[in-house]
Amino acid sequence: MHYHAPVTDKVFWIGTNDRKTERFENYLPLPQGVAYNAYLINDEKTCIIDTVEFGTANLFIEKIEGILKGKNLDYAVVNHMEPDHSGALGDLLKFYPETKIVGNVLTLRMIKAFIHDFDDSRFITVKEGDTLDLGHHKLTFAMIPMVHWPESMVTYDTTDKILFSNDAFGSFGTLDGGIFDDELNFNFYEDEMRRYYANIVGKYGAQVTNAINKLGGLEIKYICPSHGILWRRDVPKVIQHFLNWATFTPEEEGVVIAYGTMYGTTAKMANMIARALSWHGIKNIKVYDVSKTDHSFIISDIWKYKGLIIGCAAHNNDLYSPMQSLLHKLQNYGLKNRYVGIFGNMMWSGGGVKGIKAFTDALPGLEVLGDAVESKGEPTKEDQEKLENIAKLMAEKIISER
Known part of the structure; x- marks a missing residue:
């Protein structure tokens, strides 16, 4: 049995913690490791949101099996094709050969760049505002180009008001036991969240601000990023942090x-x-x-x-x-x-x-x-x-x- 955690009744965190890799993207030190967050919605139709880095793919697949218990995996949404998010996609396709992959038109081009024999018939193209009906849960999609690749998008669960936010609102640091902001000491993670933003997303401050403005009309009860802490108690706090960093607003006198x-x-x-x-x-x-x-x-x-x-x-x-x-x-x-x-x-x-x-x-x-x-x-x-x-x-x- 492998550790996964409920986000809501039918939504599960199936991410992995990486304490072995020394450098993110092979140049940024990871003294506190990094979490690759992925999610599974176990509804009438089953769906995962993103995968994980290929080095932890086996554990990721085992977590999916542990929840589905023999059910088919109907969909896999790809918010971002960077390999720390999609490295396990090839293994997933082999293990669940009936799964449909959901992404935008640029996502498909990038999948084919990484998986040369990818079958286009397995792909469902979505655009801004499209809906994917899983039964009780309904997903919709918003494009956030250059946060921080051109195909980047976010997925929003209109049922439980969950924003699966991709690289936005992410952080370095493994999730050591808890996964939510009310289960962890944010002070321990704050510097790693800023270091993540400044070095990974920092060039695209205007695009981050645009994305935050675009998402501002949504009722967001949970933010579930691709790395780092999940947010449910203090959602405005993490949004404000990223907005400050995107606008180069200093936090402290120094x-x-x-x-x-x-x-x-x-x-x-x-x-x-x-x-x-x-x-x-x-x-x-x-x-x-x-x-x-x-x-x-x-x-x-x-x-x-x-x-x-x-x-x-x-x-x-x-x-x-x-x-x-x-x-x-x-x-x-x-x-x-x-x-x-x-x-x-x-x-x-x-x-x-x-x-x-x-x-x-x-x-x-x-x-x-x-x-x-x-x-x-x-x-x-x-x-x-x-x-x-x-x-x-x-x-x-x-x-x-x-």
Whole structure:
């Protein structure tokens, strides 16, 4: 017997927990693992919503068998074809050869890209507002393109008012025992939810906002995403979190200092700024060496706090490469609504500070405070005063918004 959990009388969570995979999409660390959420509706007609990553397919199939107990599986809705959602689809098709697959026109193209011999006659194409009648339960569908693939959609159970929300409202972190927000400590998951949003969906803030606005007219009693916590007690809370992140609205008063250093001089400058921020009343100060801390954690805190101070050593007349990759991702995501300070270090022709300025110049939603500080070698007393001035300006801006 394998663990599955009721969502409502006829709706079951049949997801799996992955504590083995070290990196999501092979680049984002998973220190707390990840849950692949899928759901089964055991009605007159039976239907699953999404599958799981292929590495946990056997357990997924066993859970379906454990609930259906020999009944046919009539439908499988594919909200999203990314393999962490659909990796077990091939196994499902073999195990339940009569199952019809439900998705939109783009879904079918992507299924055929992953499963070359897929039989089109098994596919039911749905569009915005179409209905799938399971008996007591009636499902309808809404398209949410680029949240975060072009074929992405959500499924809404009009009977129990359940939104099967795909990647929207998802999170990293396994579901350790409970599955609902009222069974788990959300504080334990909040940072992982923000890190998930900022790094997976963060580029598509406008599309997320559009999706939230589109779904706003629905009566939603449950949100059941494809990863992370299921919501039933405090649905507005998770919607507000995602709306804030989509609009780059900071959660708390604080500053991230991210620096790239080779021999420690730029790190000294970062510590000077951090100390000055504290003198001026800022308590939430996160200092990160971009060569050591995975960028996904840094980006998560950049989404959390209003202030961002970036420092970089020059390397071959350019940005130090670990900083270059961080700034490239932030630029790609269109970071905005942040105060920014700039500092760095060089010996002759520079390049680090110039690279940071190119980054801020490309993003009109950033407000640069004061003049950039670029020392030659060890920071001088004058350099220290200029660094402290950046901290002072930053603290004044942030405190003025209390």
